[in-house]
């Protein structure tokens with residue numbers, strides 16, 4: 581890796597982390613000046629571009645993206661199970677190019693809210709408007725025991741307007757990004773983490789405008805977990821609206837919006 585390619589990679593990583601263009605340009609210019617003056621190799625001075633960008637983000641913070649046109653609007657969502665009010669007057673607006681995190685304690689209604697946004701569960705009050713196509717990755721389930729990954733790709737791809745060949749090749753290449761070879765085993769023989777990879781691949785088939793992802797990385801190892809966030813940033817860069825349910829608050833710095841449902845179930 582020469583100096584120019586290292587600087588280009590750094591600029592890309594800073595952009596992906598949501599560092600503002602102005603700050604990103606300054607950081608790259610400063611690194612370029614240092615490298616020119618010192619004559620050192622960038623990997624020796626700063627390490628890998630991704631690691632240096634992450635360190636920069638830690639120190640300067642990232643600027644949440646304002647996003648483009650509204651792709652998902654949930655307004656005044658209320659949901660009761662029996663007498664228990666699980667969601668009360670919850671609003672969320674996500675624009676093109678934004679990632680929103682839905683966070684909160686166990687049982688506060690995160691999955692319920694996402695299912696309502698996906699049209700899988702009805703709300704008792706409020707309205708969801710989705711402006712575009714939608715992909716949904718459920719927390720569990722979502723795959724058919726006796727189908728292979730390829731068969732899932734073809735089935736879901738057909739619903740999203742893909743030919744069999746397009747669906748298979750898109751599914752397999754998305755699986756490879758998650759470090760998974762999409763082996764020809766029936767889903768019932770896949771591990772929990774691998775089934776979740778299948779769910780995530782299915783959510784992205786056909787490039788939907790809105791991605792609703794319910795703890796999509798459960799069971800992933802650390803490397804694949806990072807691959808997931810890389811994928812989420814690529815979706816954001818491609819102008820998608822991404823909603824990720826998580827109960828890990830420290831992911832808030834990876835996203836543009838946070839909807840905290842804790843303490844709203846009354």
Ligand SMILES: Nc1ncnc2c1ncn2[C@@H]1O[C@H](COP(=O)(O)OP(=O)(O)OP(=O)(O)O)[C@@H](O)[C@H]1O
Nearest residue numbers: 661666684685686687688689690691692693719827
């Ligand atoms: N179909 C249902 N019938 C009755 N109660 C339900 C139903 N689905 C969810 N609940 C209840 O609603 C509350 C919210 O559940 P939900 O799964 O949305 O929470 P969550 O925040 O996603 O939880 P977790 O962090 O554990 O995944 C819980 O108390 C749950 O038991």
